[in-house]
Amino acid sequence: MSLSNTPRLFEGYEPLPGTFDEFFGPDGKPHPPVEQVVRLLNELDPQAFRQRQKLADTTFLRSGVTFSVYGKSTDTERIFPFDLIPRIVSATEWHDVERGLVQRIRALNLFLNDVYGEQRILAEGVVPEHMVLGSKAYQPKMHGITPPKGVYVHIAGVDLIRGDDGRFMVLEDNVRTPSGVSYVLENRMMMKKVFANVFRESRVAPVEMYPTRLREAMAAVSPGGGSEPHSVVLTPGPFNSAYFEHSFLARRVGCELVQGSDLFVEGDRVFAKTTTGPSPVHVIYRRVDDDFLDPQWFRSDSMLGVPGLVRAYAKGNVAIVNAIGNGVADDKAIYPYVPDMIRFYLSEEPILEQVRTYICEREADRRYVIEHIEELVVKAVNEAGGYGMLVGPKASQRECADFRARVAADPRNYIAQPLIELSACPTSSRDGVGPRRVDLRPFIVTGDSSWVLPGGLTRVALVKGSYVVNSSQGGGSKDTWVVGEPPA
Amino acid sequence: MISRVADSCFWLTRYLERVDTLARLLEVNRSFQLDAEMSSGDRWRPLVVVSGSEELFLERVGAEQIDDAEAVQAYLVWDEEEPSSIVSSVRWARENARTIRETMSVETWESVNDVWLWLRDRATRRLYDRDRDAFYDHLCKQCMLFHGICYSTMLHEDPFLFMKLGRAVERAGQTARILDVKHHALGDTAADRETTVDAAQWLAILRSCSAFEPFFKRSAHVLTGQAVARFLIFDRTFPRSVLHNLDRARGLLLRLQAEENSSRRHRSWEVLERVRGQLLQMDIEDVLDWGIHRTLTWIVDSNSELCDALHEDYLDPPIEALRFAARTAGNPSFHPLLATPVDESSGSGQAQRQG
Incomplete structure (x- = not known):
């Protein structure tokens, strides 16, 4: 097959025993949806591949696609290590994942409405009352306050893994301030840049409409009614490790990035301090944790929040995205009850399994x-x-x-x-391409309805044998490609 | 636009202007040493003085080094604890830029980030050792490149206006300071008894402001302190003169005011009109009568008064004024009795600034 003698990229690749490999079956042949990508990547010699990896790294550094490491000075911004070999999911498989995610988010949203309202699910004993009310993330002060259109979870990131049988299952829900979507978009841009031909021929589902969907969702919950809402992204500030993402989202959504000190509340309305005076704010996509949002309500020592914000929210004068108090729904001890929530609120069987x-x-x-x-x-x-x-x-x-x-x-x-034998995906390393374990964080955006970003952030444990994919602990990321035609 | 963001736009260009100015000053001073016959005591100390770094230099490096070319350059370029050093200014320019990335064009951000990454690169340190002029030259060009990129890639609206405002204000002050280097080197000028050393010093000052050729395009100009001072203060067409930059600042303030639909009073406008009006009525004779150093000190002080006023009007307006405006401006559902208690504890994650 090969015309020259240079070793192919995947030559000598050995899948991990007892583990589902994202690319190759036990017989060493690529899974059908991956075949084409394997062939195209194999056409590159490893030297050219390494050059492209280097190009990707320097481009990320130059454009400042970085995260900062806590407690250090400006010098410790790092790029989030990026691996050029994409992770591939077939559109058929994705179709079910997508349905499962929408179902799950619907249930979690109903759960939050219930917990901060009637508490039917507690009364009927489906979820033990003390588990919910005793959760550190439960915000009793939010009881009786319904966010605009009853949407609590505007943005969710649900972590999925594949076990040794290759089936996706939910590992955890993130419905507070899930991060990572900026890397999905940046990684995609990079892949188009360095692997234009591979990309073109693979028919990958696009991810670029995320900012538009987010903007629509934010507008949908604006209390301003029909008029053009003034939306902002609220960040803890440039010293936060995810600051790049906050800034990225503000830029792409086309709204202002503010810190708590840029806002104030007067007459239970929120205003931004601008060069021409106060300007009313209607929607806040906050990337600040609940406890720091409003020193009058929560932590009085918080310097990140806006005094009076919760009153304005309670009066319905401002939408907060995601809603306050969501943590009770993604508490790891509540997670085991999510399948029961789905049955309770939707009278459906859960589509996605969980651990x-x-x-x-x-x-x-x-x-x-x-x-x-x-x-x-x-x-x-x-x-x-x-x-x-x-x-x-x-x-x-x-x-x-x-x-x-x-x-x-x-x-x-x-x-x-x-311990789940997380699936592994071929990943480049100093010693050539080897299997590394991965997970997947898809993003679900909800305004008037829910929309799932095709693919999501694939995180990869770059350290050989490791199961920990977190960026703070030696993890990197990959672009995730949903390829092929979805079922009709 | 958000006041804090405007503040960062304003400071970003101020820091870059400081980098540009200091790099050129250091470069010119190096070559100036080759020409003039001065006691070495006058060569490097003035640069430390106009950078406002004398006290810290004496404390951290020591008095015996204040004329040492290498010691002064190493300090003013690389010392991370010296707030006026090039590395500090680039750091703060970049930090301000990083904080407001969503406001800048991608190209603009990358051009600032590039300067920072370049300065942190080991190869740059080698360039500094091997070819100092090329090092300074690169820095100056990168700063100018930044403005070109801004001009060509950003919307010409508020963020851009505040960036230009920062540059104009900083330049007016920097030119006044550079002109004052002469005072710190030789004492106040006396036009009738200038020596070759004076002439060389004036030449260096012109070059430090990229004003060498522009100055000689004014045919009547012979190289005297009087002519140089007149050019650098009053020539309205020279992009680094004091008056040129005050003119620019005025134009920018007019544009900002035109976008506002309120008739609030702007103290910054009043300060600028006063200073600019006063300069317009003066000529170089008045400056000499009053004393160049005194005039320059007045310009520098007025400049900081202008900056304070800009902060009050645009960049960091007092919260009570904002609250008052929020209460009164088209806010029918406001009930004074519902007002939450005023809480003045507002966090400041802002990048450091000084000046």
């Missing part, structure tokens, strides 16, 4: 977790970024003992799951 989860607060579960901690992944329920987590099979005796003690001392704060 078996032990709730340490339940005595039987806790006993099991403590006895089998070496086989399990234990997670603190309110941590993100791969922190507060134990990967039992990879941990030392001491780490396991430490987590056993933590679980025993504060069971409500922990859940455990079996």
